[in-house]
Amino acid sequence: MKTFGIVANKGKPEARIVARELVYLLEGKGARVLLDEQMASYVGRGDIGTSLEAIGSEAQLLCVLGGDGTLLGIARRLAGRSLPILGINLGTLGFLSEADPEHLPHAVDNLLSGQYYIEERSMLEAELVRNKSTLARYTAMNDIGIAKGSFCRIIQCAVYLDDVYVATFSGDGVIVSSPTGSTAYSLSAGGPIVAPNVDMLLLTPVAPHSLTARPMVLSPNQVIRIEVDAIHHEMGLSIDGQFGYKLEGGDQIFIRKSPYVTPLVKWKKGGFFETIRTKLQGEWE
Numbered sequence: 001m002k003t004f005g006i007v008a009n010k011g012k013p014e015a016r017i018v019a020r021e022l023v024y025l026l027e028g029k030g031a032r033v034l035l036d037e038q039m040a041s042y043v044g045r046g047d048i049g050t051s052l053e054a055i056g057s058e059a060q061l062l063c064v065l066g067g068d069g070t071l072l073g074i075a076r077r078l079a080g081r082s083l084p085i086l087g088i089n090l091g092t093l094g095f096l097s098e099a100d101p102e103h104l105p106h107a108v109d110n111l112l113s114g115q116y117y118i119e120e121r122s123m124l125e126a127e128l129v130r131n132k133s134t135l136a137r138y139t140a141m142n143d144i145g146i147a148k149g150s151f152c153r154i155i156q157c158a159v160y161l162d163d164v165y166v167a168t169f170s171g172d173g174v175i176v177s178s179p180t181g182s183t184a185y186s187l188s189a190g191g192p193i194v195a196p197n198v199d200m201l202l203l204t205p206v207a208p209h210s211l212t213a214r215p216m217v218l219s220p221n222q223v224i225r226i227e228v229d230a231i232h233h234e235m236g237l238s239i240d241g242q243f244g245y246k247l248e249g250g251d252q253i254f255i256r257k258s259p260y261v262t263p264l265v266k267w268k269k270g271g272f273f274e275t276i277r278t279k280l281q282g283e284w285e
Contacts, residue, residue, distance in 0.1 A: 001030060001031065001032050002031050002032070002060050002061070002112070003031070003032040003033075003034060003058055003059045003060055004026050004031055004032070004033050004034070004059055004060070004061050004062070004063060004111070005033075005034045005035075005036075005055035005056075005058075005059035005061070005062040005063065005083075006019055006022055006023065006033060006034070006035045006036065006039070006062075006063045006065065007036045007039075007052060007055065007062065007063070007064050007065070007070075007074055008036065008039045008064075008065035008066060008070075008090075009065060009066030009067070009070040009090060010038060010039060010042070012065070012066055012067075012090040012091075014090055014101065015039065015065050015066070015090060016039070016042050016043055017101075018065050018088065018090065018101045018104070019035065019039050019042075019043055019065055020043045020045075021101075021104055022063060022065075022088075022104055022108070023035060023043070023045060023048070025104055025105060025108040026108055026112075029108060029112050031112065033048050034048055034050050034054065034055045034058060034059055035048045035049055035050070036049070036050070036051075036052060036055065037049035037050055037051060052074070052077060052078070056077075056078045056081045056083055057081075059083060060083075060084075061083070061084045061085075061086065061111065061265065062074070062078070062083050062084065062085045062086070063085075063086045063088055064085055064086070064087050064088065065088045065090055066087075066088075066089075066090050066091060067089065067090060067091020067092065067093070067094060067097075068087075068091060068093060068094060068095055068096045068097070068184075069091070069240075069242060070090075070091070071085065071087045071096050071097070072096075072141050072142060072240045072242065073240075073242060075123075075141045075262040076139050076140065076141060076239075076240065079123060079139045079258070079260040079262070080260045082261070082263060083263070084118055084263040084264070084265050085262065085263065085264055085265060086098055086099060086107070086111065086116075086264075086265035087099070087264070087265075088100070088101065088104075088107070089101075093279055094279070095183060095184075095275060095279055095280075096180070096264065098264070098265055098266055098267060098271075110267060111265075115267070116265050116266060116267055117265075117266045117267070117268065117269055118263045118264070118265065118266075119196060119197075119263070119264045119265075119266045120261040120262070120263050120264075121141065121178070121179070121180045121196055121261060121262045121263075121264055122178050122179065122180070122199070122220070122257060122258070122261055123139055123140060123141050123178060123257075123258035123260050123261060123262060124139070124140045124141075124143070124144055124176065124177075124178050124181075124201075124255060124256070124257065124258055125137065125138065125139050125140070125255070125256055125257075125258040126138045126140065126144045126176075126237070126239070126253055126254065126255045127253070127254040127255075128237060128245060128247075128251065128252075128253055129251070129252040129253075129254065130248065130250070130251050130252075131250075135245070136245060138239045139258055139260065140178070140181075140239045140240045140258075141178065141180060141181070141240060141262055142177065142178060142180055142181030142184045142185070142240045142241070143175050143176060143177040143178065143181035143184060143185055143186060143240060143241070144175070144176045144177075144237070144238070144239060144253070144255050145173065145174075145175045145176075145185060145206075145237070145238040145239075145241065145244075146173045146174050146175075146226060146228060146235070146236075146237055146238075146247070146253060147172055147173035147206060147235070147236055147238065148172050148173055148230070148234055148235060149232075149234025149235065149236065153230065153231070153232050153234065154170050154171055154172070154209060154230070155170070155171075155172070155173060155228060155229070155230040155235050156168055156169070156170050156228070156229045156230065157169045157170075157173060157174045157205075157226050157227070157228055158226065158227040158228075158229070159174065159203065159224065159225070159226050160224070160225040160226075160227075161218060161219075161222050161223070161224060161225075162222045162223055163225070166216070167213070169205040169208050169210070169213055170208065170209045170210070171205055171206060171207045171208040171209050171210075171213070172206040172207040172208075173205075173206045173235075174203060174204065174205050174206060174226065175189060175191070175202075175203070175204045175206060176201060176202070176203055176204075176224055176226075176255045177191065177194075177201070177202040177204065178201070178202075178257075179194040179195065179196045179197075179198050179199075179200065179202070180196055180262075181202070181240075182194035182202055183276075183280070184241070185241055186202055186204040186215070189204050189205070189206045189207070190204065190215065191204035191215040192215060192217075193276065193280075194217075195272060195273075196272055199220050200217050200218065200219070200220055201217075201218045201219070201220050201222075201224060201255070201257065202215060202216070202217060202218070203215065203216040203217075203218055203224065204216075220257040221257070222256075223254055223255070223256045224254070224255040224256070225252060225253070225254050225255075226252070226253045226255070227250070227251070227252050228247050228249065228250075228251050228252075228253070229249045229250065230249055233246075233248065233249075235247040235248070235249075235251075237253060
């Protein structure tokens with residue numbers, strides 16, 4: 001009997017309805033279901049409620065109900081577990097999701113019959129160093145961002161690749177993205193779309209004060225070191241755009257490819273380009 005985990009964004013109004021229906025469909029087909037404990041109490045199924053850590057240990061596949069932000073947060077918390085994740089979109093864009101609430105019966109049939117593919121998405125890890133001491137380490141699925149604050153003052157980001165000087169970007173900051181993150185913040189800053197199976201790191205300057213500063217595709221086998229400086233203290237480090245850390249002049253951020261991957265459940269191979277056409281170009285079929 002296969003065990004499925006379900007985690008939902010409690011802030012989405014429809015999350016309870018979809019979670020309840022998904023539990024009903026899976027259990028009706030003989031599957032074992034583990035539901036995150038808060039949602040379990042919401043839908044009156046405390047008997048199957050448990051922690052995310054327990055779900056990560058016991059489930060063979062995880063269904064995440066929410067938008068891309070929900071999936072990113074769960075992927076970071078479960079980094080290293082190699083637990084396949086199916087995103088069920090309750091958000092707006094839902095670029096990382098593969099299923100919609102109105103097609104739940106079809107999704108459950110696919111999951112139980114094994115009619116899906118696993119697409120491994122690479123992750124990033126970052127280390128923040130101040131005065132030669134490590135302050136924090138982070139794992140990200142999309143990107144590591146370095147940005148100025150709300151005031152219209154530039155910051156300087158000196159970029160090194162394995163201690164080889166690359167360039168100094170003056171402007172609003174820089175973004176280091178995984179291929180998955182190329183369609184997120186980096187894209188809005190003028191970066192290229194990168195297919196998820198390309199092994200690389202993407203460096204994108206944000207609003208650079210230069211006519212020649214352009215996004216760079218870098219080796220995933222090297223370490224990117226970024227030294228920040230500014231005449232003010234309005235600088236921050238962001239992880240997947242969801243949380244961050246206030247930076248000071250002279251801080252160093254070391255970014256490399258993570259040894260972890262996030263396995264995403266996909267219905268068919270090559271679906272990335274269909275997603276690009278439909279969700280980014282508006283080519284609805």
